[in-house]
Amino acid sequence: MIANSATEIDASGLAKSYRPGEHESAMSARWRESGCFKARPDSKSEPFTMFIPPPNVTAALHLGHALNNTLQDTLARHARMRGRDVLWMPGTDHAGIATQTVVERRLALQGKKRTDFTRDEFVAQVQAWKDEYERVILEQLVAMGCSCDFDRTRFTMDPVCAAGVREGFFRLFKDGLIERGRRLVNWDPKTKTAIADDEVVMRDVDGKMWYLKYPLSDGSGTITVATTRPETMLGDTAVAMNPKDPRAASLRGKKIILPIVGREIPIVEDDYVVMALSMGGDASDAKAEVATGFLKVTPAHDPNDFDIGRRHNLALINVLGPDGAISDRHGWNDVSEQAKAFVGLSREDARKAIVNWFKVNGLLENERPWKHAVGHSDRSGVAIEPWLSDQWFVRVTDQRLRGAALKAMAPDQFEGVSPAGKAVGDGEIRFFPPRYAKTFQHWHESLRDWCISRQLWWGHRIPVWTRDAKDEALTQSTSLRGSEMVAVNSKWSALGAAHRMRKRDDGSVEESVCLPLDLEHVAAQLVAAGFEQDQDVLDTWFSSALWPLSTLGWPHPEKFPDMKGMLERYNPSSVLSTARDIITLWVSRMTMFNRYFLGGKVPFKHVYIHPVIQDGFGQRMSKSLGNGLDPRDVIHSHGADALRFTLLDLTTDTQDVRVQIDMIDPQSGETFEPEFMRAPSGHMVAAPIQKSPKSPTQTMVSTYGAASGLATPSAAQPLARNTSSRFDVGRNVATKLWNASRFALMNTPQPALEVDPSTRPLLDRWILSRVAGALTRADRALAEYRFSDFAAAGYDLLWRDFCDWFLEAAKPTAKNDPAQQCVMACSLSAIVRLFHPGMPHVTEALWSAVKNHAACAVRGLDMKSTDLLATSSWPVAHASLIDTKAEAEFARVQALVEAIRNVRGERQVNPKKRIKLLASANASQVVALAGGVVETLSGVDGVLPITHARSPTAAAMTFEGQECWLDGLVDALDIGAERARLTKLLAERQRAVSGYKGKLSNAGYVAKAPPQVVQDTQKMLRDAEAELIAVERSLKELA
RNA sequence: GGGCGCUUAGCUCAGUUGGCUAGAGCGUCGCUUUUACACAGCGAAUGUCACAGGUUCGAGUCCUGUAGCGCCCA
Structure with a gap:
């Protein structure tokens, strides 16, 4: 008979080979129909909770997401099989800047700008993008086998989450932990928004050090300042020197006439100034070698100068506009005739023009190449501009926030004397691997206030209404100190709103009213009274920080029918699994907020930091390098379980993981190793055009070729998808598991009896002891988040012990020995269960046959079966099953x-x-x-x-x-x-x-x-x- | 500049309180298409554990230093 032998069912009740594509979606459907992933808030079982780190709706999930979600699902399924009530909360993040940027980029391709639309129209466009990618992301999670409680899927901007954000902001505002201030922020002149410190990436730039001569006002000569940013000199308000500088005494009290501008500025003395090598500077400091000993001080355009300015009471003169161009409309009032020529120039042009001016006027002493680090926007890629502007801040440096986060650390993971006391949540957070506790601690120790306002349209709009103070009596009766916001009593506060006032830099007074959600109707009254709602939205991480609260309906879970008792039951969660760079952005902020809003409760007990996936050259995977892997492609080429097992196997806790990129020939479907080359950026990339391994005349375009625009895919020269032969391991394991199961099932026709291991021959006692040992190893590995070891525990038991030794040895005997069949069937059942958290589809598919042997048992090996493997029990081996004598003999x-x-x-x-x-x-x-x-x-x-x-x-x-x-x-x-x-x-x-x-x-x-x-x-x-x-x-x- | 890692077989990586004539997978080379599996089985080869000191009866493992690589924070 010429039949498709692969799908033919044999005596085992299973098809001859495992083809992932034929089972995966069927298994997903069975799980979904059974509702087995739903949390059971009413159950008596101990909860096991995880909040998914919500992926950005900017794009489909990449391999890093696949890794993290595989790890979480493995924990979830393991816990579920062990009888825990599992809540794995899924959802997505609106990802403010990132999403707005991708949508704006798409509009740009059509020749349109954001400002061609109204705010509402634009937000609707972003919403459409979000809907599309949210769907893709959720489909990907399902395809990977993730056992999230999908009915509870949240989005950081949905009404449930928005209510939490609103309440969180309100409480912080009311408690004086949110304030508005004119500060230097990291300004992105391209997207025209402020970004947080951790959205700034430092890049080494081959720049120059210019030496500018500034004349002394008494005509006694010039002094030379060294600078990498000559264009900001228009805003200089002092020149600083180190008090230890030998020249200090003779210059003390003198003034400078600032070239071009003509402004008279003082010479101040400050320890911050690096002394020139020739004047006794520190030879080990590279800066001393280029320093002159004099520093131009521009408090409005440099964070260090800002600090010097504060120490010496210097004026802040802002000479740049929001686009980064020289401007006389943002605080620069003494523009001289000569200076007018520079107004309107971009910062790049201004730099050239200023340097040229100094050259022409004989005041440029020198210029030399100078490599230094410059902050760049993580999103737009342009150099950030330290810029003065009014922004909202969370005072995370307050002890109620920062202090609470530090106290949350497990004392034995704290470096130095732990501040943890006996309060709720103190000392409860533990990091895995433990070294990451240091990152968490150090971050908080050097924390600065968190700028949370973003000049975007996509996000949670700041719920504050502001106006110039109008009520004279109220203003008079309020003691305004500096620029601090002071709470006032008013008709608004009497209604339940939070009302605060502050004095602006120019002396005018501003009043701000923050409304909680249930006072939304007051907004119209505020507007009528001349208040205007803030245009800005909140930093994405503000809503993310509330994720463990908002997804459970905080602050009013009673308003949502399916959230009764959820907050008390599922917060704190059991573990947060996330990436390294998220410790500062997210882990810290969730800890501070959760503790602040829930009476000290921590948001999670354990924090597991997973490795970073790199390509074969140790480079981060990125779209622009075309070295990424789409989990959907891997699922297609190897299967979801192969993807998962391999990722588990790669996840050791010492090193980041490398996955070398292979390509799939679109014509033949064959996997091959592409040709690599060095890109102009210095990265190793796949050459834009690749030759087919089968027929060299046939060519194709690599993902790098397409991403870089160096090659365009066409019908004749199609795009080649990436894959990796690293996933072969996982595919092989799935096949081995399938075949071993088939063989074992063929040899165990009807074993329905209970076997006492002590009555069995060496081989049987040995394999049962190995099963028990592997279970212990697997449980311990997962308890310590050592996923690679968990994978190895299964692999070694299945392949080395069960297949290579037990099945081979039992071949001549099993057919006529029902007791041995029982041992075989029970061992197989334990193995299939052991593999289920890591490889859910293939094991669930096998279960339809394996579960038929539920009538046989081995004393000391407890296993309960249900219709689905996903809800069947994790095997428990009693100590009696461990037979050290049998192991030694074998x-x-x-x-x-x-x-x-x-x-x-x-x-x-x-x-x-x-x-x-x-x-x-x-x-x-x-x-x-x-x-x-x-x-x-x-x-x-x-x-x-x-x-x-x-x-x-x-x-x-x-x-x-x-x-x-x-x-x-x-x-x-x-x-x-x-x-x-x-x-x-x-x-x-x-x-x-x-x-x-x-x-x-x-x-x-x-x-x-x-x-x-x-x-x-x-x-x-x-x-x-x-x-x-x-x-x-x-x-x-x-x- | 500060912090955290890493450097072990051709490649990717394990190696848990120091006891190791150093392991796995892939790749390589033999033998085998044996009625579970060639995405397989059996066997073999391959390592001054980055380098230099130190502690110890004993160091891949602990300590110090050097070099290179990576990440995070300035």
Whole structure:
């Protein structure tokens, strides 16, 4: 019959091979229909909770997401099988700047701008983008097998989350933890918005150091300042020097006439100034070498100068506009005739023009190349501009926030004396791997206030209404200190709003009213009274920081029918699994907010930081390099379980993981290693055009080629998708699991009995002990978030123990031994369960057949079965199942089998050839212990005493220091080959003997090492010596 | 500049209180298409554990220093 043999069902009840595509969506459907991923708030079981780090709706999930979600799902499924009530909360993040930017970029392709639309129209466009990608993301999670409670899927801007954001902002505002201030922010002149410190990436730039001469006002000469930013000199309000500088005394009290502008500015003395090398500067400081000892001070355009300005009470003169161009409309009032020429120039043009002015006027002393780090916007890529503007800040440096976060750390992970007290939540957060606790701690110790306003349209609009103070009496009665916002009592506060006032830099007074959600109707009254709602939206991380609260309906879960009791039950969560760079952006802020809003409760008990996935060259995967992998492509080429298993296997806790990129030939479907080249940026990338491995005339475009625009995919030259042969491991495991299950099931027709392991032969006791050991190993690995070890526990049990030894050894016996069938079926059931958290689809597909053996049991191995594997129990092995004696004995069996196989392999004997073993005393004993297993596994069909006559072609071997012979291996002896084999063995034994002798001749070793270690060495020496003698004798006989 | 890691077989990585004649997977080389699996089985080869010191009876493992790589924060 010519049938599709792969789909043919055999005696096991399973198809002949596992094809992921034929099972995955069916399994997903079964899980969904059963509702088994739903949290059970009413259950008595202990909850196990995770909040998914909500992926940005900017794009589909990449391999890093696949990794993190695989790890979380493995934990979730493991916990579920162990009877926990699992809530894995899914959702997505609106990702303010990032999403707005992708939509604006798409509009730009159509020649349109954001400002061509009204705010509402534009937001609707972004919303459409969000809907599309949210759907894709959720589909990807389902395709990967993630067991999220999808009915509870949240979005950071949905009404439930928005209510939390609104309340969080209101409370912080009311409590004085949110304030407005004119500060230097990281301004992105391209997107025209402020960005947070951690959205700034430092990049080394090949710039220049310019040396500008500034004349002293008394005409006594000039001093030279060194600067990398000459264009900001228009805003200089002082020149600073180090008080220790030898020239300080003679310059003290003098003034400078600022060139171009003509402004008279003081010379101030400040320790911050780096002294010139020639004036006693520190030779180990690279800056001393380029420094002149004089620093131009521009408080409005440099954070360090801002600090100097504060110390010396200097004026802030802002000479730049929001687009980064020189402007006289943002605080620069003393524009001279000469300076007017520079107004309106971009910062790049202004730099050239200023430098040129100094050159022309003989005031440019020098210029030299200077490599230095410049902050760039993570989003738009342009250099950020420290810029003065009114922004909203959360005072995270307040002890109620920062202090609470530090106190949350587990005391033994805190460096120094832990501040944790006995309050709720103190000392409860633990990091895995522990080294990341330091990152968390250091971040808080050097924290600055968090700028939360963004000049965007996409996001949570700031719920504050502002106007110039109008109520004179109220203003008079309020004691305004500096620029601090002060709470006032008013008709608005009487309604329940928070009303605060502050004095602006220019002396005018501003009043702000923040409305909680339930006072939304007051907004109209505020507007009528001349208030205007703030135009800005909140930093994305503000809503993310509330994720563990807002997704559970905080502050009013009673308003949402399905959230009753959820907050109390599922917050804190069990573990947060996330990426390294998120510790500062997210972990910290969730900790501060959760503790602040929930009476000290921490948002999670454990924080697991997963590794970063890199390409084969150790580079981060990125769209522009085209070196990313789409999980959907891997699922297509290898299957979801292969993807998952491989990712688990790669996740060790010491190193980031490398996944080298391969390509799929779109014509043949074949995977091949592409040709790489060095991109102009210095990165290694796949060459834009690749040749087909099958037919070199056929070409295709790499993802780098398409991303860089160096090649355009077409019908003749299609785009080649990325994959990686790294995922072969996972695919192979799925296949092995499938085939092993089929074989085991074929050999276990109807075992319905309970077996007492102690009545079973060595082989059976051994495999059950191995199952128990693997379960212990797997449980411990997951408890410590060592995912690679979890994967290895399953792999070793399945492949090495169950397939290579147990199934092979049981082949001749199982068919006629119901008890052994029971052991086989139960071991298989345990293995399939063990693999389920990592490889849910293939195991669930197997379960339809495996569960039919639920009637058999092994005493000491507890397993409960349900219709679905996902809800069946995790196997529990009692201590009685661990049989150290059986393991030790079986290790001897394995050693003997391997010794025989070694000789067979070396002599290239056909595996089918049956041979005779002339066994030593120990070997005979092991053969007897094994009850036929040695013969089965080593192809021996007769065991004779060592004294038995042997043919001239027999080969010598040793076992446990005793000589044995194998006879009947070959028809004619190749003396040369045999001599080579024995000579090699001889050298090996000699090396061993001298090694052990050396150890034992060391008096210190014998005297100080533990007796057991010394005894072991002595035994190994005795065996090695005996074997050496045996090999020597064999060699002699050969000659 | 500060912090955190990493450097072990051709490649990717394990190696949990120091006991190791250093392991796995892939790749390589033999033998085998044996009725679970060639996405397989059996066997083999391959390492001055980055380098230099130190502690110790004993160091891949602990300490110090050097070099290179990576990430985070300035």
